[in-house]
Amino acid sequence: MMRGASADAYAATAGSLTGSGDAGAVGRDLFGAADLLRSEPSLRRVATDASIPAEAKAGLLREVLAGKVSEAALTVVTTAVGQRWTSGRDLADALERLGVVSVARSAGGDAGRLEDELFAFGQVLQDNPPLRDAISDPARSRDDKARLLDTLLDDKVLPATIALVQQSLSGSYRTVSVALADYQKVAADVRGESVATVRVARPLADNDRTRLTDALTRAYGRQIHLNVVVDPDVIGGMRVEIGDDVIDGTVSSRLDDARRRLAG
Template sequence: MGAATRSATAAAISALDDALHPGLLGRLHGGATADLGDELLAAARAIASSNQLTSLLADPTLDPKNRSQLIRRVFGDRLERRALQILESMAASRWSEPGDIVDAVEEVGFRALALLSDDPIDAQLFAVQRTVSATPEIELALGNGASPVEARVALVDRLLANASPATRSIVRHTVQLPGGRRPVEALERAERVVADARGRQVAIATVAKPLTQQQVDALEQRLGSGYGRKIVVNQVIDPALIGGVRIAIGDDVIDGSVRTRLDDLRLRIA
């Protein structure tokens, strides 16, 4: 991600915060609605579906005001006022690559859903991610761009019948986004964004057998102290590890598994 995109994304997140926590004048005219996240995700899909629109919104040679006006012309009668304001501010920003604006609108949509819902969205996204990655048929069906979008959305609704509306919105979006990532990759990104929006970071603990809740709590506390923020531990069971735990947090990997220690011992003996 280029410097311009990092700055523009941070500004978009700040604009979302302003929409969710308006001043007195904003509150008098109505706060952000629960549909804000859905509207932003729909806008991300609409922008991604048009290479011309994506290029124009990220074209640094166009006046920022003209790019904002383009947003009003395209979405003015389709979006709630606050969603429109966020998109206008994003169109006025500078982006490192044209496609970055789609990713940023998507991220802000995920964040809006996370902040406007009290449901355990990140945990549900992780569960969906594990189901999809463990079932090649489902991953193929969800990621098959040649199949009708309606069929993929219907599959999502069947899989997530008991999930929260926000979780369903996010997973639906990942299969609807034109030229989107593989389902598992899209779900991983969504989970990270949702967790970050709620002030925490996800750690994946791969273990030979499930940890007790007491062990999970202790691990989260220890990792949180080390990383300086709340850590949420998700477990992946892999009997091949024999014992111990392998922890992945972003790009960091802490490997304390018995399998790794045995492999190291074999290398030293050899």
């Protein structure tokens, strides 16, 4: 989460993401710009140096990126370098986040499906240690990992999902799973939603899922997108996580409380 000057800079830069052009392509261009700034420390230092006039920094980035990204993406980048950032890393992180916003917008009416696919692939990684190890192996190139994911996902998911899964390999997050979880939250926010992760002992029936969604939507004052995780450790009841809030109504939690009271 960006704070201080970087939060203001992000808000100002986000205003330049107008939605003109191919949103998916703009998003991928912004990913490329973020990757470039991370890989070129000298360029990043110049781009975030508050003592250099904004026009000079914008001119430099235009020269570096000319012919490599769309005009819409270049507008976002040049707006970004004209802002004051708390740290050099924040500039690249902001461009990546705005790339996620743009890719999420490109899903259009399939935005809900995009959220589900990002969550589902995150679960696949969690349940498949060999795959998780393969895409976190430092000995394998990013291109090699990308080809592996293309083989797994091609024609099975939305183009927006593939774009975000590919970007999760950039190394900007601690793990691919953490990146995917954050991307899903950004995609949900684009739709004016919050994400709730619900842990249950067995799959929720459709009517139970609807009732829970409606109840959480009323409680939080905005639409809720459910991630349902079947977890044998739950035993019964459910555990709901929304941001920093945890609503634990599981049997195991109640048993733990009882044990603590007896021990006390």
